[in-house]
Amino acid sequence: MRLSERIRYVGVNDMRTTRFESQWTLPFGVSYNSYLVVDEKVALIDTAAAQYEDEFLTNIKAEIGDRRIDYLVVNHMEPDHSALQAAVRRVYPDCEIVTNAKAATMIEGFNGITEGIKVVKEGESLSLGEVSLRFFMVPMVHWPETMVSWCPEEKTLFSGDAFGAFKAVGNSVTDSYSNTFEEYKDEMTRYYASIVGKYGGPVQTALKKVGGLAIGRLCPTHGPVWENRIADVIALYDRLSRYEASRGVCLAYGSMYGNTEKAALALAEALKARGVECAVHNLTAEDYSFALRDVFKYDTLILGSPTYNNGIFPPVRQLMQGVCDRMVKGRRFMAFGSFTWAAASVKLLNEMASAAGFEILGEGTTFKQGFTPDKFDAEALAALV
Ligand SMILES: Cc1cc2nc3c(=O)[nH]c(=O)nc-3n(C[C@H](O)[C@H](O)[C@H](O)COP(=O)(O)O)c2cc1C
Ligand SMILES: [Fe+2]
Ligand SMILES: [Fe+2]
Incomplete structure (x- = not known):
């Protein structure tokens, strides 16, 4: 699924899991979003939940054919996004994992991978050819290793769970309908309240950090890709993380x-x-x-x-x-x-x-x-x- 010439959606919808994190009921399903940035080098950003290996790998193949993946960027290690790292490595053995030092220890702990990991620091850039990715740490949104990746040339922020929502994505993936925000607002709030709710302070810090970035496309790991209603989504997160009601x-x-x-x-x-x-x-x-x-x-x-x-x-x-x-x-x-x-x-x-x-x-x-x-x-x- 093409979000732009360079940015592709390769995530999956999950309509089968009844409880997210074995706790939160999912009446409208959930999506595990993953993205490819296709340039001289190909970067894959996050993976998906374990049970979707075949569909996920098929989605990647549909976008890049026989090209290889050069980098697997790991923004967040909760297993709904990290479970298929070893599967990606199996199919793309040369791909280098790009992540921060804290996540690198979790990659070993969860998936036993220690080789071929490039550790990046706050503000560091990775060139993919014409476009690049820049990394910003957003600890405790909602895990300590969490970071976001920004592609300045595409004005795209890969935000991890921040700005995520329960409810599977539609065919277009993006907020292409004028009422997409209204349609997802409750499930975005429920996702926030259940999973991120304790971390209002770190979310505020993260919002200040990414607030200065040019963002024309917001790509979270759950729910729609936001292109039209970005300001509304950020305003909702700002309100929720300040406990404003x-x-x-x-x-x-x-x-x-x-x-x-x-x-x-x-x-x-x-x-x-x-x-x-x-x-x-x-x-x-x-x-x-x-x-x-x-x-x-x-x-x-x-x-x-x-x-x-x-x-x-x-x-x-x-x-x-x-x-x-x-x-x-x-x-x-x-x-x-x-x-x-x-x-x-x-x-x-x-x-x-x-x-x-x-x-x-x-x-x-x-x-x-x-x-x-x-x-x-x-x-x-x-x-x-
Ligand atoms: C297992 C159980 C434990 C209860 N413990 C207490 C108690 O410690 N003190 C008390 O005043 N009533 C206790 N009750 C009685 C309930 O509070 C009372 O039946 C109440 O009217 C139930 O309200 P409900 O109709 O909204 O369920 C208990 C009832 C049950 C079934
Ligand atoms: Fe998470
Ligand atoms: Fe998640």
């Missing part, structure tokens, strides 16, 4: 017997009646990445949890722990839930939220046993938001 509520709950659920739905109704945007997530029915996505999207987090073994109901605790692990900042918080003999969940959730520096709205509401509107004043709670 818009006015609205992520209301997530778990419930065994429906009482906490009834309260959640009553509160959602009351919020909507007040014109507050509110996304509701049942944490026992979907994986928590959807709620995490909305924690990054909205400024208020409301959690509903019954008391369970003197603690928080586990699916709700998992989300709250995920929010704390990602060091989400500046949210407003409220908790509620049913108990039967000794309430604990709301108090514990409030403690976690306080430790995260969140503003606690009210004390939270805990109610004994069955839900009734007189035990849970949804209107009064909605008024606090």
